[in-house]
Amino acid sequence: MAKAPVDLFAFAHAHRDEVVWMSQNTNTIPLHPAIEEAVQESLRSGEYRLYSYRPGVFGLPEAILADLSLDGYEVFLTNGGIEALYAVQRAFLGEGDEILATDPSFLPIHHQAEMSGARVVELPIYREPWKLTAEAVEAAVTAETRALLVIDPHNPLGISYPAEELRGLTEVARDHNLLFLHDVTYRDFNTGQHLATTWYPERTLLFYSFSKGPGLAGMRVGGVVGPPDLIREVRRFDTNVLGVNVLAQRAGLAALDTKEEWLPGLLETCRANQETIRGAVEKAKGARLPVFPSRSNSFVVDLQDTGIDPHRLEERMLLDHRVHVRAGDYLSKRFGSNFIRVSFSVPTEECARFPAAFLETIERLRA
Numbered sequence: 001m002a003k004a005p006v007d008l009f010a011f012a013h014a015h016r017d018e019v020v021w022m023s024q025n026t027n028t029i030p031l032h033p034a035i036e037e038a039v040q041e042s043l044r045s046g047e048y049r050l051y052s053y054r055p056g057v058f059g060l061p062e063a064i065l066a067d068l069s070l071d072g073y074e075v076f077l078t079n080g081g082i083e084a085l086y087a088v089q090r091a092f093l094g095e096g097d098e099i100l101a102t103d104p105s106f107l108p109i110h111h112q113a114e115m116s117g118a119r120v121v122e123l124p125i126y127r128e129p130w131k132l133t134a135e136a137v138e139a140a141v142t143a144e145t146r147a148l149l150v151i152d153p154h155n156p157l158g159i160s161y162p163a164e165e166l167r168g169l170t171e172v173a174r175d176h177n178l179l180f181l182h183d184v185t186y187r188d189f190n191t192g193q194h195l196a197t198t199w200y201p202e203r204t205l206l207f208y209s210f211s212k213g214p215g216l217a218g219m220r221v222g223g224v225v226g227p228p229d230l231i232r233e234v235r236r237f238d239t240n241v242l243g244v245n246v247l248a249q250r251a252g253l254a255a256l257d258t259k260e261e262w263l264p265g266l267l268e269t270c271r272a273n274q275e276t277i278r279g280a281v282e283k284a285k286g287a288r289l290p291v292f293p294s295r296s297n298s299f300v301v302d303l304q305d306t307g308i309d310p311h312r313l314e315e316r317m318l319l320d321h322r323v324h325v326r327a328g329d330y331l332s333k334r335f336g337s338n339f340i341r342v343s344f345s346v347p348t349e350e351c352a353r354f355p356a357a358f359l360e361t362i363e364r365l366r367a
Helices: 008-014 033-045 060-068 081-092 107-115 134-140 163-175 228-235 246-257 259-283 310-321 354-366
Strands: 074-078 098-103 119-124 145-151 179-183 204-209 222-226 298-302 339-343
Touching (some): 008 310, 033 246, 060 204, 060 222, 060 246, 074 081, 074 228, 081 204, 081 222, 081 228, 098 107, 107 119, 119 134, 145 163, 163 179, 246 259, 259 298, 310 339
Parallel strands (some): 098 119, 098 145
Antiparallel strands (some): 204 222, 298 339
16 A cells, blocks of 8 residues: 655644644544633643642542542543553553454554553454444453453444443453453543443443543543552553643543533534535545444545545645545554544534545546
8 A cells, every 4th residue: 555655744733723633533623711721720820830649630530430420430540541541451461361352443552452462353343333242252252361442432433332232242241251441532422322330340441531522632631440459450550650741630620520511512513524524425436434423523434436545535635635534554454445534523614624625635536
């Protein structure tokens, strides 16, 4: 597969104010003013001149548990959810262990497992029903399997698991004493979200992030939530004893305090943007949306029947139109040449630039 001749992310960052960021699952919809004010107040007070209190600014761990409607669990704050996943995998995986995951997936998590010497068993889901099933997981379990990773809603497909499906996955995990790693990074976009802790509280770890719903990706704040005994094991691999960015924590706390005010508008914008993108995809012969609607803030556009290289589409949409999408090989070694991922948590007027950019680029690359 031909690679882009320029560093597209360097180009995008160099032209940040011109680019529609549909490539990273970030959220560029304007922040609630209370979130910005919380950061400004932290700056004015000089709070950032001290190391932050390692367990978290007062009230933040409690607010996270309240957001999840959980009691009796602990919160371990990290620099984004990805750091939490790293610490957990270092704590519970070792040489020769196996972790079950999906393909496609957020592959940096798989790379982290490999750092611990574990082997990632990638179960293919780029086909109906576009998600894990209890039967497929059961068939993949071996004597070396130690954990099951479920990204829900899924990155990049945007599927989610209804209660009975998630329950079925937890039953397989319990039958084999597996650690259930439930990555709920995109839960704010899914009004019907369920947590694996409902059925498997003793061995489930939840991965939580402020990067997506509240739009704080660059601030790097998230964490892992779980039973005290599991969190105690994770803390053995805490390499950040001086705490998480205090400005980010203040922003996260303000985001939770005002969630009832900003979340409805976020969901409305994302629903409208999904329709805008679908309208364009339906006009491009050979392109399709395997999963619609998405329950996260992104989905994939399948390009197999167009004959177009996703890298070329990513390159030309960015360089010619300043609309940045992502080629699929970032998310799948097996299926990445089939699709692009498109994030739609962007302002409505920015999403409106997608149809012309997509359709013009498709026609240019067909020629």
